[in-house]
Amino acid sequence: MNSHPGHGLRWDAQAGRWWWASAGAPALYAFSPRDQATHAFRLLDGVALVAHCTSGNLLLGLPKRLCVAAAPPHREGQSRLRVRAMVAVDAAEPRTSIADGCTDRRGYLVFGTGNVGSDKRPIGSFYQYSVRHGLRRLALPAVAQASSICFSNDGKRMYFADAHIGRIMHCDYDAELAAVANVGIFAELGNVARPRGAVVDAAGCLWSAQPGQLVQYDAGGKPLRRIAIDCSTPAFGGAYLGQLMVAGPSGLVAIPTPLVAGQPDALFDDQASNKP
Secondary structure, eight states: OOOOOEEEEEEETTTTEEEEEESSEEEHHHHHHTTTTTEEEEEEEOOOOOETTSSOOOOESSSSEEEEEEOOOOSSSEOOOEEEEEEESTTTOOEEEEEEEEEEETOOOEEEEEEEEEOOOOOEEEEEEEETTEEEEEEEEEBBEEEEEEETTTSSSEEEETTTEEEEEEEETTTTTEEEEEEEEEEEEOSOOOOEEEBBTSOOOHHHHHHHEEEEEEEEEEEEEOOOOOSSSEEEESSSOOEEEETTTTTOOOOOHHHHHEEEOOOTTTTOSSOO
């Protein structure tokens, strides 16, 4: 469908476009199914995550900071996307970089970092960021590279993983308190598979991107379906959120999934009051 390799795939319901980050260059892509046009936006740094805001802006996770940018109108070609820094992340730790993240059901951003050094020691952390509460660290185990961050449909369960370990974890999650509890294993992937991006569908099943395959798990962690495709991030979008797409080495690819629909991403609440 679109050959630009990437990750961090998200559906923009307001504009009817798919957004994802380039895998090999500091750039974002926006694809409109309506006119089959792709727009590339150049940046100064690579992008690890993309989220849409209540204001219509884009929230971007760059290596060491969260930034906001005005989402431009869609047109073909390339242009520079100007960003404004919101908050620094791990400013005193040069070995880490933002790795993965998404909004929770409340509209707060939850993301994780990873070790960019060659030793791949578990020094990455998980955070929540909101206009109301600022940046708060989540009390989760350190990881070499955060991945698979997503949430149950009621927002009370968080899924997460270390991209260098073959398992997906879960925990109880409280958005307002930025509190986690009852950390446990959701699914064991085996000795070879490693977890990448993940998304939860309307039935509560988790779709996990792994090297060479996309795996659907039920709410209890049992594998239900395996689709042979190498991808980095799955996401639901399109009419009635009935289209499952993946971004990866082959670009943007549609996955045929009859009778499966997604849950809408909560918009990042960038217009929230700081008052409780």
